[in-house]
Amino acid sequence: MVTDELAEDMNIKDIDNTGTAFSITASDILEFLFCPRFIYFQNYLDIPQHEEKRFKVQKGRTVHEDKASINPEYLRKKIGCIERKKAVYLSSEKGIRGIVDEVLFLNDGSAAPLDYKYAEYKDRTFRNHKYQLTFYARLIGEHYQVPVNRGYIIYTRSRNKLIEVSITQKMHGELDNIISNLLAVIQKGIYPKPTKYKARCSDCCYRNICEKVI
Numbered sequence: 001m002v003t004d005e006l007a008e009d010m011n012i013k014d015i016d017n018t019g020t021a022f023s024i025t026a027s028d029i030l031e032f033l034f035c036p037r038f039i040y041f042q043n044y045l046d047i048p049q050h051e052e053k054r055f056k057v058q059k060g061r062t063v064h065e066d067k068a069s070i071n072p073e074y075l076r077k078k079i080g081c082i083e084r085k086k087a088v089y090l091s092s093e094k095g096i097r098g099i100v101d102e103v104l105f106l107n108d109g110s111a112a113p114l115d116y117k118y119a120e121y122k123d124r125t126f127r128n129h130k131y132q133l134t135f136y137a138r139l140i141g142e143h144y145q146v147p148v149n150r151g152y153i154i155y156t157r158s159r160n161k162l163i164e165v166s167i168t169q170k171m172h173g174e175l176d177n178i179i180s181n182l183l184a185v186i187q188k189g190i191y192p193k194p195t196k197y198k199a200r201c202s203d204c205c206y207r208n209i210c211e212k213v214i
């Protein structure tokens, strides 16, 4: 996987992710998974990106206007949701923070993040979406002190299709790897490999300075 390769390449051993000297957001995770080098340009070199040229990962971002269309009765019947909180800002002393589209409290005593994607469902859940949910699950579990073993995504361009994603310990372990690798770039300026997927470079605002494409 990308993160394991990165860890090897970077010889990661001593990244400090226990304090509060940094604060990683879910967007950082999404961008890092899209292309680690993007994070280097944006967060380490601090080269501003032009909003109109933001690359494709941003197209999957939350679409606020679609949220009202999800019927609470539907969520109650379908997944046993008994309470929901919308647009919840959560932060952790462990250096992560984010705004969860919705926190769902379920009738089995657990909670779950619900994230809206302005995207079509393609018969599989994208890896970056899974780790974004894991990231939110960690924030929710820590803040509300409840088990969080699954999350939900609504794909608004597939008629609001609701997908359940199990959140496992293995995924938390992988999220730790992702965060460590991301910090290696942000804190130590380790220059990461480019994305393997050339199509991602076509819309990237850093394509004129990235040796991957120039």
Ligand code: SF4
Binding pocket: 035, 036, 037, 038, 041, 194, 195, 200, 201, 202, 204, 205, 206, 207, 210, 211, 212, 213
């Ligand atoms: S041009 Fe491609 S490889 Fe370079 S930062 Fe952008 S997406 Fe990554």
